[in-house]
Amino acid sequence: MSTDQDRQFFDTFMLVLGILVAVAVAIYFLAQGMSARTQLAFIQEDPRVQARVDERIASMVRVAVAGEDNSHLPAPGPAPTAQAAAAAAPAAATADLTADQVYAAACAACHAAGVAGAPILGDQAAWSARIAQGMDTLATHAIDGYQGEAGYMPAKGGRSDLSDEQVRAAVQYMVEQAQ
16 A cells, blocks of 8 residues: 555655646746836837937947038047057057066066966076077067967067067066066
8 A cells, every 4th residue: 555655645746846837937938928018118118228228339430520510420429448548549558658667568467477488577597598599589579479489479468559669678678687
């Protein structure tokens, strides 16, 4: 008798569990349907939401012609992000950097920790063989990039906005730290 009772309990338990799962699935789909007809419709019709969407997708380009009526131009959009502003004027931002500032901005990412085989700033043993090649070779490798046995040096440390003179000064700064 015990196996018959176990079988009956198991069947009943599975039936109840199946009904609960079916009810949960039905409630989920009912909630999805209600949401689509109420909340999503409200959001799509809300003028404040539409204004924010229009603001986000508005063109950031404005062309004004001197001497002409420019009143037809759309109102300016949101202020550009700091990253966009930095990309817009790279020459002005990097024009006044000193050698140690160039090192901090472009070189330290690899040369502070020895990433990709980069000699660590101030490590005389790592720099001695490189210094022996001469300043012109070091500067050329830093400006144009270099793939060596020990690692990889991206052109201008990945900062194409830096001038050759700034990169050369940063290389001189790093060499001085290793002597």
